[in-house]
Amino acid sequence: MKLIFYLSVGACLLLSSAIAKDPVSFEREVLPLLEHRCNECHHPEDSQGGLDLTRVATILRGGDDDGPAAIPGNPGESPLVLRVTGETKPRMPKKEEPLPDHEIDLLKRWVAEGARDDTPEFSQEDLTFFEKEIRPVLFTHCFKCHAGKDPESGLMLSSRYGILAGGNRGPVVIPGDPEQSFLLSAVRHEGVLKMPKGGDKLSEEKIASLEEWIRRGLPWPSDEKVLTREKLFTISDADREHWAFRPLPTSAGSIDTILEKRWQAEDLEPAPSADRHRLLRRVSYDLIGYPPTPEEIANYINDDSPGAFEKVVDRLLSSDLYGTRWGRHWLDYTRNGANGQQNRGPEMLPARYAKWVTDCFNQDVPYDWFAQTHLAGDLMPGRDGSGYSIDLALAAAVPLNGARTFQNAATETFALMDKLDEGVEFMGRSLMGISLECARCHDHKFDPISQRDYYALLGFFQSSWFGPVPSDTKSPAEAFAAVERERELLQEKAHFDGLIRVEATRISSHGGELRNRWMKERQGFLKPWDKRLMELEVAVLQGELKASADKKLKLDIQTAIDERELNLSDFKQRFFDVRSLKEIGYQIGGHKSEIGLIVRSEKLGLIDLQKELSTWKERFETERLEWWERHRFGSFRKGDPEVEQLTKWDDEVVKIDAELEKLRAARIVVRCEGGLRRAEELAEFAAEAKADKRQFYPDLVPAWFGDARLLDRGDVMEPRELIPRGFPTFFGGEQTHIDEKSSGRLELAKWIITQDSTQSALVARAAVNRMWLHLFGEGLCRSPKELGRLGEIPEMPELIDALAVKLIKSGWSKKSVIREIVISNAYQQSAITESKQDPANRFFARQNVRRLEAEPIVNTMTWIGEGRRDGNLLGEVHYLSHFDPPTTDDLIEKRVASIAPTQALFLMNQPTATQKVASDLVRRLKLDSLELPDCLDVIYESVYQRHPTDSELTFAREFIERRRSQVEKSITTEEISEFIQLLLCSNELIYLE
Amino acid sequence: MMKRRQFLKQTCSASGIVAASSGWGAEAVPSTQLHHPGKVKSVIFYYCRGGPAQGHTFDKPKKMLDPELHPFQFQKSGQSGLEISELFPELQKVADDLCIIRSGYGAKATHAEGGQHIFSGTSALKASLGAWLLYGLGTGNANLPGHVVLTGRVPGDNWAKSDGAIHGGARSIGAGGLPPSLQAQVIRDLKNPIENLTSPLDSAATQERWLSELAELNTHFSGRHPDVAELNSRTASFRTAFRMQSAAPEAFDLSKEVENPSIRKRYGLDPLPTRSTGTKLLLARRLVERGVRFITVPSMTVPSLGGGQGDWDTHTPVQLRGVTPNLCRACDHPLAGLITDLKERGLLEQTLVIWGGEMGRGDKGFLNHNGDGFTWWMAGGGVKAGTAYGATDELGFTAVENPVHVRDFHATILWMAGLDYRQLKFKGIGLEESCKLAQGIIS
Known part of the structure; x- marks a missing residue:
């Protein structure tokens, strides 16, 4: 974009210099050039050297050193020209490439032609009109995108010359002719392009003003050529009214009432209830990830009492397998709770974290607390009243566990920045359901998140890192001390190692000759x-x-x-x-x-x-x-008389190593306070280390606390001002008091669930939308990682809101909302539909047919083969890999369900797959001792959790008899086994309906 | 709004994911409507992991600030006089087949993101280029994968230090928002490229019968849900799998090829440094002959002349002197052999061979990661052979002349295959609007 803009400016300049006939225009040619090359430093608010190059008058007046910058008619003596050619030192612009020849020529010609100002003069009335009617419109509606060095679509609306030059799509305004002006059709929403994009449509009065302004020939104040040199972040009513950013209602209706109302409005006929066998199968998989056992089937089928289904649901929700199943869903939003193994970071005990998550779900800990632990668990007391919990500190490390490498995070600023960025991304996507990370390089294009907001949040993460703490740590202060002690020891070690290295080289004479x-x-x-x-x-x-x-x-x-x-x-x-x-x-x-x-x-x-x-x-x-x-x-051996001093130093290193080893044996790497220093501040530490003859390790400087710098375009090479840690403007934007020796993450964690706030509403909405996704195969909002304006607009935001209110009112109990969804009529509907309406099922007037995820597929196989329902997936990696297992690279939005012949090859041909499961089932249930009809009934109950229909029985008998006639035997287990294998390859096994 | 059934029908017929909805193949070769006549039927992408330095390979810098960082000479090669580094003596001989694009820009200058971006950053769908090509052209062989990544080392190769991998992992070669089956299938073991190809059933006829029985069984379920297209796709995928049992071993069987001394020589199957790369490129040629659309061969980590090992991520003078020559050695001869072989077989016109990494090198520090300038070359597929397109600035860091953005590369490659980036869409989402064609590289 930047390139295109410059190219178009360049092309424009080239073109104008090629046509040598017309006199040079100050407004359309010289001013853009000066703005591009010089006026970052020479404009009215920042006139360095007393020089303001935005107006002809001030150019002729000149600056402090050179006197008038241009002498009309005499380019050879005009400082403006002499400075850019380098004839007067220092050459301008400072620290930038010299101007190309054609630009210098342009300036020369303009001066030679008399340095004339061709900006039209406007009457006081016109100017008043501009101030009153136009300036506010431009500021409120246009400068979010069309201003600054890199204006959207190359169109800069913050200056008159920018408007005249137009953008990538060509000219936008013909002065005096509103009807031919593209700008007007865009704000009237007449054509394809509707402006302001994503913002509020302008009122008729404002549009009329713009029309009038164009008719009058674009009046513009002569003393303010550029209204702003940066984009201006603005929040529109459309932002405030976006469904996910609105306040939650105070009360919530029932799920079925809300749905029925919509079905009526859409003229949709809801599907009937699913039959009991299929419903039990569905709810069993959905809540615990396993099919029901024969006893469970019998109990439910024979239970005629009115609360029979609720009984089933309560049994499932109190099973420990519930935590495994729903904890697994959570892990999907945490990049699989991955550790640094793949990205060469510290091992952060993913298995322990997963176990803790499972327990949390089983205990149904309040979700607001659970969410908070992922930001500041290391600073929060344990639920058992302890002052510090390793598990919570591990949870707080989750934002660090992304795919970006830890390697060089300490030494290379961009590696560190990418790592910290993942923290903001996690907080946005997984907790709030919005794309905060988009604002790293520029104000968010769709949501009311500014670039400043991003860096205000980044500061919390920048002041934190990870470190080893003893497994019996009692308080955050102890944890901090432990991390600092380790850094100290490593520093000391580096100190002695440095001394040894330098001295050894010296002893070895001439830089290592010996x-x-x-x-x-x-x-x-x-x-x-x-x-x-x-x-x-x-x-x-x-x-x-x-x-x-x-x-x-x-x-x-x-x-x-x-x-x-x-x-x-x-x-x-x-x-x-x-x-x-x-x-x-x-x-x-x-x-x-x-x-x-x-x-x-x-x-x-x-x-x-x-x-x-x-x-x-x-x-x-x-x-x-x-x-x-x-x-x-230095070529000697330790203890040799020549290296007495070195030996002493080395003994110190040995001691330190021993202490480190002892410490590490009892330590676990978790989230901790104190970040790595900002790159630009490392120099003094590096110098100190050099003076001390030791290797410099940026990650070993004492823990650092502070704010992040705004990075221009998100580029670590372009740091700008410090942005105080705080919360996004749109969400109240309040600053918070943060202790000097604190990252402020605890404040961040409190903020995110502040009662009745926009942010806590988002946290609740994101959570309930995902519950729906896991129970229906699709979310109510189909972009669960993006509830913001870039995401999909849900058909029924009122249902999401109702569920969010229920979640909060229940004291953030996930189980209670899941229970409410599952016992609704909507959940219990059949997936079969006669209706051809709503093919994408956006109104959930029926259930969806959906493929099981990898883990339930594995569960199914272990249950059928071994009769085991213990949530243990060990040794089944092979299976998992074929059915779209979760990745550690990303925050998963929704599992994919691919269909590939490799899956078929695996199921058909791999001996340990269906062949083994089928023969295991025959052995386990002693199927060979049963008469065929009974045998088939048992098989269907084990595999599909239902009885076979008559036509299925006929099919099964034919299948088996066909094989028996071939081998002329009356009964063998092989045919039975082969038939089971066929069922195991079938669609019904891995699809829920 | 389009109805779902209508949508499925449309996307299936336009996408080559017909019945089996699978990159591995489909029930029938689709009659895809190309947007315009295109030459490219397949792509072989030799991916240089780590971001090769253009200044050491195919873009001789006009000005060198530090000669220490530029130890390699360039020679004018072929009739065309393209300047190519001395590290590629064999590619110099086929210079007149190459189109060197020296003005790539818009890459991301970190490895993981860079890898994902260079392969799949051109659409909001984050689908890889291979997935788009397969989606657009449809399968060329119903019995084989349409999108493949070849990694691994041949037995006896203890020279190469890794199997080859793509930065950014699964996302770089994934289907993104396109149907998942368009994702690349990664071949990890060259001896046993596709697993589970042996059926326990005694004959093909028995298996055929078994498949009909499965299909019949499945009708009990799919009969309840006639509108759920996936169900039939899955049933069909078993039939595709069955056909693959015979097609895949044949396609991946190199035993006949390696008996031919001229093939061994052409692909460099005997010298250790070229053995694995040569084998993979030979395999790639066989797959192209059989209609596979997109084959990526990632470079391997190689030993350094000065001890240690490395890939194209050469940051220091020691790395570039030790590793770069071996990296070039590994691919120079086999790539030249591949181009010659494709040409002799009349396949070069329809096969686009690409060499390139996820970014260039240069800028601050001179060997640093660089997204503003990188070089790729292409051969075959109707590119303008024997030409250099675009240029970097004096120091070779920034693309200044005819810059080609990453997304322009994608648009142009698809264009050469007869696919218009403005029309190629899935669920209404296509490539980025700002894509431009690099017309100058198309002959």
């Missing part, structure tokens, strides 16, 4: 070792060649042997250093996925070879340690 000499001499010593090792490798390869049956593999091995034998025939040893010795260790002993020679020889049964390799491994390891020592002690 050390190099030692290394060089040692190469020769190692030559026979190296050669022997290669011989041993060839021996292993030869063993593998003999053992291998694969023709292609044999060829590969032979090539490898040939290469090595060629080398051995005229042996050139490799060059050794500490690193290559380490790699040799891997080569012999293995490392990660690399299988070592020892294991390879062991597999081949070459015991002698294995033994010899083991001794070599030890030898090389001893050698490596010596190398490391010689390197550290």
Whole structure:
């Protein structure tokens, strides 16, 4: 966009200079050039050097140093020209590229032609009209986008020349001719383009004023050429009236009443209730992620009492499997509660976090409290009254657990910024259901969130990081002290290491000569070792060649042997250093996925070879340690008289290491107070470290608290002013008192659930919308991560509001709202519909047919095969991977349900898939001892949780008899098993209806 | 508002996700309406993980601030005289087939986001380029995946240090908001590219019967929900799977190919540094011959000449001197071989070969991540061969002449396949409006 704008300005300038006939226009040519190149520093509010280059009058008056900036008719002596050509020093603009020749030419020509001002003069009446009617309209409705250096669509409405120049779509105003002016048709909403975009449509009076203004020829004040040099964030009525930003109603009607009213209005016929078998299956999967057991089916089917279904629901909600199922939904909004393994960060115990989440759901802890823990759990007391809880501190680390790398977060500002950005993103998307992170680079284009708001929030996260605390920490203060102690120890260690490094290099004379000499001499010593090792490798390869049956593999091995034998025939040893010795260790002993020679020889049964390799491994390891020592002690060994001082220092390091190790053994990495310093403040610490001869580690400076800087375009290389920590303007914008040694996250956590606030309403709306999603397969608002104006507008916001009110009134009890939804008639409807209306089911006049997610599919298989319902997915990774498991990369909006032949291949052909489950079921229920009709009934009940229909029975019998006639046997378990397998591959198994 | 059934009907026929709704194949090859005649039927993308430095490869800087950072020479190559780094002696020989685009910009200068952006940042749907192409062209072979990523090392390759991966992970090669089945299928194990291809049933006939039985069983359920299209798609996916059992092993079987010494030589299957890359590009050619639409081959981590290892993320002089030559070595010969091979087989006209990473290098620090200037080259598929398009500034950091935005690359590639970025839409959402065609690279 920026580029396009400049290009168009550039093209405009080029064009004008090409046509040399017309006199140069100050307003349309010179002023834009000056604005682009000079006036960031030379405008009325900031006239550096006393120079204001926005008006001809002030140009002729000039600044403090050079006198008049332009001498009409005499470009050769005009400071304006001399400064940009560099003939007068310093060249202007300062610290920027010099002006291109054609721009300089333009200025010269304008001065040569007499430095004339061609701006039209307007009458006082016109100017009053502008001030009264036009200025407020421009400020309130246009400058959110069409101002500043990078105006939307290249159109700058904050200056007369900008309006005359038009935007990417061409000219927008023909002065004097309103009907031909594109601007007017846009604000009248006549064409495709309707302005102001996303804002309130202008009133008829305002439109009439604009029309009049154009007719009068765009009157503009002569002393204020540019009304604003930045975009102006504004909040419109349309923002305030957006469904998700409105205040919640005070009371809530029942779900069914609200729906029925809408169905009537839309002329929709609701589906009948689902039959009991299918309803039980649905509610069982939805609440605990498992199908019902035969006993549960029987109990419900035979229960004629009026509250039979409620009984089922209450049983399910009190099952521990409820927490597993709904906790899993929560993990989806937390990037799978992932840890830093993939992004090289600290291990933050995802399994422990998941267990805690499960418990929270089972105990139905108030959701407002639960949400708060994810911002400031490390600063909150535990629910048991303890002063500090590791689990809460882990929850508070969740905003850090995104896919962006931790690597270099301490040293590279952009890595840190990206990491912190994930915190704001999590808070917006997962807790509030809005896209706060969009305001990182510019004011939010759709929602009332300014860029300043973003950085006000970022400050909370910037003042926090993670650190290790003892598992028995009693208070936030203790946790803070523990983190600081660790940093201190590491600092001290860095101090001694630095001393050792510098001194060792000095001892080693001439920057390491002794050390190099030692290394060089040692190469020769190692030559026979190296050669022997290669011989041993060839021996292993030869063993593998003999053992291998694969023709292609044999060829590969032979090539490898040939290469090595060629080398051995005229042996050139490799060059050794500490690193290559380490790699040799891997080569012999293995490392990660690399299988070592020892294991390879062991597999081949070459015991002698294995033994010899083991001794070599030890030898090389001893050698490596010596190398490391010689390197550290400037070619000497620790304790040698030459390195007495170094030895003392190293003893200190050993002590520190021991303490660190002891501390770490009892520590857990969690969220903690105190962030990393802002990049621009690191210099002094770096200098201090340098003076101290120690390595500088930006993450080891003492914990830091402070505000974030606004970054121009979100770019860490462009820091601007500090933005005090606080809350977005739209949500009240109040500043909050934050202690000097505090991140303020506790205040943030309190703020987000402030009673009767817009933000707490959002938190409630986001939560209930997701509940609906998990119970109907679609949310009431179908963009659950984006309830803001960019998201989809729900058909029934009143239902979301009602549920949100219920959630808050119940004391934020998720279970109670889930219960209310599930026992509504709406939930219990059948998914079958005769009606062809509302094909996308936006009004939920029926239930949806939906595929089970990965975990319930796995659950189903373990339940059918093993009769186990314990929520344990271990060992089923294979299954999970085929059915769209959650990713750790993202805050999941809704699970996808892909259909791929790889799934079919897996189910049909993988022996441990349906084949195993089917035969397990036969064995478990002793199906081979049953007569066929009974057997089929049991199978249908186990697999589909219902009885077979007559036509299904016929189908099943035919299936089985077809196979029996082939093998001429009366009964075998194989046909039964094969039939079960068919059911396990069927659609009904993994679709809920 | 469009009705759902109508919508499904439309999207299915326009998208190549016909009955099976699957990138792996479909019940029938769709008769897709191209928006205009296009040459490209398939794309092979050699992805340089980490962001290659244009100044070391295909964009010789006009001015060098620090010669330490520019140890490699460039030579004018071919009739066209394209300047190509000495690290690519084989590609220099096919210079007249290349179209080097030196004015890429609009990349994101961090790896994960950069990867996602360069592959899938051109639409609000966040669908990858491969998914869009497959969606637009439809499947070219009902029995094979339409969108594939080839990773892995051949047995015996202990030179390469990784299997190859794409920055940004699944999202970079995903379907985004397009039907999930358009996402890339990642081949991880070159010996066993697709799992579970062996049926426990004794014959194809038995399996055919089994499939009809499954279809019949499923009608009990789908009969209750005639409007739910997914149900039939899923039934059909079993049939596709069945056909894949025979088609996939054939497509991925290289045994005949590797017996041919000239193929071994052409793709560099014998020297260690080119062995795995050559194998993957050879596989890619086989998949192209069989109608696969989009194949990505990500570069692998390689050993450094000075010890250690690395990928294209070369930040320091030590890295660039140690790693860059090996990275180039790994792909130079096989890529040149691929281009020659495609040409001889008459496939180059319909196959677009692309080389490039998620960003360029330059700007502050000279070897830093850089989104304002990067170089890709293309061959085949109707690009203007033997040309260089666009240019960076003096230092080679910022695209200044004929700049091509990431989204313009996508629009242009799709255009060459006969797809108009303004018309290609799913649920009313298409590519970004600001896409422009880089007309200058189309012949």
